[in-house]
Amino acid sequence: MFETIVFHHYNQAIVTLLFSNTILKHKLSMKPLPVNLETEQKLFFHNYARFPIAVTHGEGTWLCSDNGIRYLDMIAGIGVNALGYGDERLIEAISAQAAKLIHASNLFMMQPQFELAEKLLALSGLSKVFFANSGTEAIEAAIKMARKWAGRSGDEHKKEVLSLSNCFHGRTYGAMSLTAKAKYVDGFDPLLPGTGMIAFNDIEDLEKKVSDKTAAVFIEVVQGEGGIHRISQPFVERLKELRRQYNFLIVADEIQAGCGRTGKFFSYTHVDADPDLVCLAKPLGGGLPLSAVIGNEKVADVLTYGNHGTTFGGNPVACAAGIAMIKAIEEDQLMQRAEETGRYMHDELQKLAARHPQILDIRQYGLMIGITVDKEAKYYVEQALRKHVILNATSQNVIRLLPPLNITKEEAQQCIIVLDEIFTEETAG
Numbered sequence: 001m002f003e004t005i006v007f008h009h010y011n012q013a014i015v016t017l018l019f020s021n022t023i024l025k026h027k028l029s030m031k032p033l034p035v036n037l038e039t040e041q042k043l044f045f046h047n048y049a050r051f052p053i054a055v056t057h058g059e060g061t062w063l064c065s066d067n068g069i070r071y072l073d074m075i076a077g078i079g080v081n082a083l084g085y086g087d088e089r090l091i092e093a094i095s096a097q098a099a100k101l102i103h104a105s106n107l108f109m110m111q112p113q114f115e116l117a118e119k120l121l122a123l124s125g126l127s128k129v130f131f132a133n134s135g136t137e138a139i140e141a142a143i144k145m146a147r148k149w150a151g152r153s154g155d156e157h158k159k160e161v162l163s164l165s166n167c168f169h170g171r172t173y174g175a176m177s178l179t180a181k182a183k184y185v186d187g188f189d190p191l192l193p194g195t196g197m198i199a200f201n202d203i204e205d206l207e208k209k210v211s212d213k214t215a216a217v218f219i220e221v222v223q224g225e226g227g228i229h230r231i232s233q234p235f236v237e238r239l240k241e242l243r244r245q246y247n248f249l250i251v252a253d254e255i256q257a258g259c260g261r262t263g264k265f266f267s268y269t270h271v272d273a274d275p276d277l278v279c280l281a282k283p284l285g286g287g288l289p290l291s292a293v294i295g296n297e298k299v300a301d302v303l304t305y306g307n308h309g310t311t312f313g314g315n316p317v318a319c320a321a322g323i324a325m326i327k328a329i330e331e332d333q334l335m336q337r338a339e340e341t342g343r344y345m346h347d348e349l350q351k352l353a354a355r356h357p358q359i360l361d362i363r364q365y366g367l368m369i370g371i372t373v374d375k376e377a378k379y380y381v382e383q384a385l386r387k388h389v390i391l392n393a394t395s396q397n398v399i400r401l402l403p404p405l406n407i408t409k410e411e412a413q414q415c416i417i418v419l420d421e422i423f424t425e426e427t428a429g
């Protein structure tokens, strides 16, 4: 009797399972989950303002949506896709490494990590590498290294970590505490103690703020989120003088401006900033999550076993992609191309500015371009999207362009034509 009941329940359970599976399958096949803003609002925390397009694949500078529209992508995954979409060398490197080993952890040594580290050291002339997964994690690691390094001076108060106004360094607590804009910080206090801000390019303020209590000053040579503004040469020179006087570290955040985007692999070489620590991310993993902190001899032995680490940092597939990405940048002379295409875009934009009073200023460093306009840049981003061009707005009234480094002149010209149309239509009402 007991066995019969158990058998009956067992059978029923199987039938129920099969039935629910069938419903599930039916549901899935009959009604695929709509990828639209309405579903997005139901599924996710509301922290991203997404475009109303669902993307499926990309080809070069073109991003394709599920309804067959091709968009000219002038933002390249927010400065990540340096090679555009679908680069065969990248796909091959990723596939080959994925077939061999996707993850093993930093308990082991892995060829792709070693090769990428060697390449970064050769490019920078620095001494040591630490790999993490995102920009903000690289900044966190740099803050920790700076404080530990400064602690060796024996002065327990030498812990101050400074950054520049209008900067952006990330969204985890340390990086956020160094970040200027209220919109990234408001509501999250208390922030990391011992942080402070120097007015951007203001030498007087720099002299006031740094002291023998300073452990590090974080700089972006070209501020990205801040609206594409370059640090001035005199400011950098004074910063280096003060470093000699007070013995602190200069940390270059190359997360957006690095990996060739400004026409040189590291943007700090434009101003000879001579950083002690360098943070890289965004394009470093060819679209896979990867970041790096590179340091000079001063900080080479600051970390000791167990001091710092991350499970995924330096993932072998991401490192293989990074090696392929850097090789492609070199093979295709993409730094030179970024410089040339950037200058071409700058000249064309200047011509637009002469005809359209809405354009107030243009700033261009390689393929990092900011166009200041006389109203919220969001308006122009929306108009461009209607014409199938993807732009980005930052700092309220700045249109930011971060196209792939291999964008063609014709594609760049297409973007200019669309901008011209938008400004003309706006004037015509």
Ligand SMILES: Cc1ncc(COP(=O)(O)O)c(C=O)c1O
Binding pocket: 134, 135, 136, 137, 139, 168, 169, 170, 171, 220, 224, 225, 253, 254, 255, 256, 257, 281, 282
């Ligand atoms: C200059 C700079 N630093 C840090 C970050 C943070 O990087 P992530 O978003 O990968 O954490 C960004 C991201 O936009 C950045 O542009």
